[in-house]
Amino acid sequence: MSVTRQLSIEINGQRHNLHLDHRTTLLDALREHADLPGTKKGCDQGQCGACTLHVDGERVLSCLTLAVQVEGRQVTTIEGLQANGVMHAVQSAFIEHDAFQCGYCTPGQIMSAVACIREGHAGSDDDIREYMSGNICRCGAYPHIVAAVRDAASRLKKEMSL
Amino acid sequence: MRPFGYVRAEDAERAIAESAKPETRFLAGGTTLLDLMKMNVERPAHLIDITRISGLDTIEVGTNTIRIGALAKMSKVANHADIIEVAPALSESLWRAASAQLRNMASIGGNLMQRTRCTYFRDPGTYPNCNKRIPGSGCAALEGVNRNHAVLGVSDACIAIYPGDFAISLVAFDANVIVKGPVERSVPIDDFFVLPGQTPHIENTLSPGEMIIGVEIPRSMALKRSHYLKVRDRASYEFAAASAAVGIELEADGKTIRDVRIALGGVATKPWRARTVEDALKGTVLQEAAVRTAAAAAVEGAKSSGHNSFKIELAPRVVARALMTVGDIR
Numbered sequence: 001m002s003v004t005r006q007l008s009i010e011i012n013g014q015r016h017n018l019h020l021d022h023r024t025t026l027l028d029a030l031r032e033h034a035d036l037p038g039t040k041k042g043c044d045q046g047q048c049g050a051c052t053l054h055v056d057g058e059r060v061l062s063c064l065t066l067a068v069q070v071e072g073r074q075v076t077t078i079e080g081l082q083a084n085g086v087m088h089a090v091q092s093a094f095i096e097h098d099a100f101q102c103g104y105c106t107p108g109q110i111m112s113a114v115a116c117i118r119e120g121h122a123g124s125d126d127d128i129r130e131y132m133s134g135n136i137c138r139c140g141a142y143p144h145i146v147a148a149v150r151d152a153a154s155r156l157k158k159e160m161s162l
Numbered sequence: 163m164r165p166f167g168y169v170r171a172e173d174a175e176r177a178i179a180e181s182a183k184p185e186t187r188f189l190a191g192g193t194t195l196l197d198l199m200k201m202n203v204e205r206p207a208h209l210i211d212i213t214r215i216s217g218l219d220t221i222e223v224g225t226n227t228i229r230i231g232a233l234a235k236m237s238k239v240a241n242h243a244d245i246i247e248v249a250p251a252l253s254e255s256l257w258r259a260a261s262a263q264l265r266n267m268a269s270i271g272g273n274l275m276q277r278t279r280c281t282y283f284r285d286p287g288t289y290p291n292c293n294k295r296i297p298g299s300g301c302a303a304l305e306g307v308n309r310n311h312a313v314l315g316v317s318d319a320c321i322a323i324y325p326g327d328f329a330i331s332l333v334a335f336d337a338n339v340i341v342k343g344p345v346e347r348s349v350p351i352d353d354f355f356v357l358p359g360q361t362p363h364i365e366n367t368l369s370p371g372e373m374i375i376g377v378e379i380p381r382s383m384a385l386k387r388s389h390y391l392k393v394r395d396r397a398s399y400e401f402a403a404a405s406a407a408v409g410i411e412l413e414a415d416g417k418t419i420r421d422v423r424i425a426l427g428g429v430a431t432k433p434w435r436a437r438t439v440e441d442a443l444k445g446t447v448l449q450e451a452a453v454r455t456a457a458a459a460a461v462e463g464a465k466s467s468g469h470n471s472f473k474i475e476l477a478p479r480v481v482a483r484a485l486m487t488v489g490d491i492r
Contacts, residue, residue: 001207003165022168022209025196046197049263058237058266064196065267068168069189069211116262133398134261 005068011036012080020067027051027062030077038078038107042136049135052108053077059115078107081114089159090114093152094145101139109135113149122153163199170211174218174342174375180210182371188212190233191268193260194276202286203277203295218375219269223248228379232271232340236328237262239270248381251388251407255331258392261399271374274329274339274354277365278322279401282306293319294362309469310401313477314430314461320362321467324355324432325401331390333433334407334425337379343372351377355432362431384409384421391484392427393476402428404476406484410448417447424481426460429473436460439481448489450482457482 007018009029016034027044030036030053039062042050046064053062054076081088090113093099100106112135116122121131128149129142137145171177181188185207187195198204212218218233223244230239239245240256260268268276282289282302291300303311303321311321329351338348354366368374379385388409394400405427411420422443424436442456457478464474486492 001167003167005168022166023163045200046193046264049261052263059263060267061193061263064191064193064264066168066189066192066196069192069213112263119262121262130398131262134263 007067007071009034009067009070009075010073011075012077013074018067022066022068024067025063026053026055026065026067026070026075029067030062030075036077036079040104040107042105042108047136048105048108049112050105050108052111052135054111054115057115057118059112076111078111081110088114089155090117090148090152093148093155097144097148097151098141099144099148100137100141105135105137105139109137109145113145113152116149117153117156122149125150128153163202164205164207166206167208168211169208170214172214174212174215174373177210177212177215178343178371178373180208181373183208186210188373190272191235191264193264193268194272198277198284201284203284212373213269221245224381226381228252228381229376230270230379231376232374233269236260236265236268236270236273240265247386249331249335249379249385249388251331251334251385251390251409252328252379254390255327255392255405255407258390258398259327270328270377273326274332274374274377275366275368276326279325280311280322283322294322294358297361297363304467307469308467309472310403311467311470312429312431313464313466313470313473314426314434315357315432316465316467317358317360317362317431319360320358320431322358322362322431323401323428324365324430325428326433327390327392327402327405327427329355329433330405330425330427331388331407332377332379333435334409334423335379335382335385335388336423337377339374340376340378341368341372342375343369346375348378351433352435358431365432382409382421383411384423387411387488388423389484389488391480391487393480394428404428404473404480406477406481408481408484408488410485410488412448419443419446419448422485424460424485426477426481429461429464429477436481438462443485448485448491450486450491453485453489453491454478454482457485 040050042048051062187206218231392405426434
């Protein structure tokens with residue numbers, strides 16, 4: 001029985017060929033094997049949201065995803081959010097609204113927020129709180145996070161309608 | 163974590179054939195399985211990834227029946243416009259569960275198979291004794307911190323709660339679980355889950371070599387006028403302290419109850435249908451006092467283990483409030 005596998009994974013538009021133990025989570029594959037430490041390991045149990053990234057455009061938890069499961073899928077991490085050196089609107093909004101203290105949960109918060117806005121779940125503060133509830137911030141920066149998501153959502157909406 | 167072999171199944175037949183190997187688990191969203199593998203609660207030797215099997219993620223809202231494929235994601239079902247329209251409790255019991263990320267991962271079949279959040283079950287390193295993990299080894303929760311343990315359907319071997327929300331709605335509305343093995347069979351959801359008794363390691367009637375391929379929910383007027391109320395320790399992203407899936411259908415007079423469905427979550431060892439309360443309410447006029455009196459029977463036979471007495475008081479109130487919400491009683 002083989003317990004390892006040669007994998008080809010597409011991360012932020014780039015192919016990565018990795019030889020991994022089946023047990024390797026997508027989170028560990030990124031941080032330990034693909035030189036992409038932007039995605040953070042918080043609880044490693046699917047409870048905190050720090051490891052949030054996108055698979056085929058949808059937000060998921062990389063700590064509860066095996067690397068082998070994303071073969072043939074498109075993975076987007078916080079490192080892949082900027083376009084041509086310009087930050088994503090959500091990234092800018094987090095800086096402008098001071099939406100973090102220690103910053104450890106921030107990559108997960110931002111990846112979650114990008115998806116939350118795209119899903120149409122950022123229409124009100126209550127909506128944002130409900131649909132961002134899977135991202136825990138131990139510093140308690142929630143009021144600023146909600147403000148940043150709300151601001152980014154309205155900016156992105158304006159850009160779309162231009 | 164124990165090393166394991168990994169295969170990706172192309173179709174259900176091959177997945178089922180592969181699953182005949184000992185110590186084999188199907189892998190879908192992985193949100194329960196991988197979590198428990200990290201904790202050494204689940205120690206499979208082989209995983210069969212079933213997520214690439216095509217045709218098992220469909221959602222069909224027919225004239226008489228709603229059919230949801232086992233691989234449909236919780237988020238897709240929760241946001242499905244027809245489900246929201248004809249079965250609001252199904253949608254609510256999904257979007258009020260877990261987080262947006264987990265709902266994008268977790269499948270409907272896996273949701274039914276999720277295992278208890280009992281802290282003693284989940285932590286074999288600290289608590290070697292657990293009748294659910296090792297039959298006959300004892301139960302640490304009985305004498306432990308059991309605020310989040312069951313008051314209904316308990317035994318002296320296990321008081322672990324069935325943690326899910328969606329199955330509570332399914333039980334209220336008489337869903338069937340479609341299971342594929344050597345033959346395909348349809349199991350009433352109330353018979354799919356079993357009480358712990360002296361065998362808490364057996365949680366359902368799925369046999370080795372069988373796979374859930376979908377669920378079917380009969381459409382009804384009560385389902386259309388339904389609601390899932392989830393009361394918990396924090397506003398979102400939390401398991402239920404007590405929850406209720408309810409639905410009502412009134413007679414043409416607009417006040418007499420023709421049909422009513424009630425199931426409870428967060429209080430029992432399996433999704434808990436409250437038929438006594440339903441029977442007491444059928445044919446009566448919908449009003450607050452009657453609803454509150456009838457709801458008291460929802461916890462008939464309940465047993466506290468020390469810290470969870472509040473659930474016995476809370477559950478009938480949750481049932482009553484949910485019924486008043488669908489009945490437009492303010």
